[in-house]
Amino acid sequence: MDPNLYNIGLTVAAAFFMLSFIFASYRIxxxxxxxxxxxxxxxxxxxxxxxxxxxxxxxxDTTVSNAMIVIALLGFISSVSVARFRKRDGA
Structure with missing residues (x-):
């Protein structure tokens, strides 16, 4: 595969991640x-x-793969804890 095409594809993917991160931050x-x-x-x-x-x-560079596992576990634990201890809004 052409390295320039590969870099362009990864740049486009990174731009979409940035745009979707802005939308998710707005939702938060x-x-x-x-x-x-x-x-x-x-x-x-x-x-x-x-x-x-x-x-x-x-x-x-695969050194961040352990960080990916930690982030996945923290995301799972936070979702379960909020779902478990959530009270109705406005009540």
């Missing part, structure tokens, strides 16, 4: 209730993982 800040904020946080966690995978593809 403006979300009308806690479930919307939780969905924004879950989306942000998954985007961080995908961005790290893109970084691995770009640099061929």
């Amino acid at each position: 800040v403006v979300g009308p209730n806690s479930i919307d904020r939780l969905l924004g946080l879950d989306g942000t966690v998954s985007m961080i993982q995908c961005a790290m995978a893109t970084y691995i593809c770009w640099t061929l």
Whole structure:
């Protein structure tokens, strides 16, 4: 594969991650209730993982794979804890 084409594809992917991160951040800040904020946080966690995978593809450096596992576990634990201890909004 042509290295220039490969770099262009990864640059486009990184730009889409940045755009979707902005949208998810907006949902976290403006979300009308806690479930919307939780969905924004879950989306942000998954985007961080995908961005790290893109970084691995770009640099061929796999040292961040352990960080990806930790981020996945923290995202799972935070989602379960919010779902478990959530009270109704406005009540």
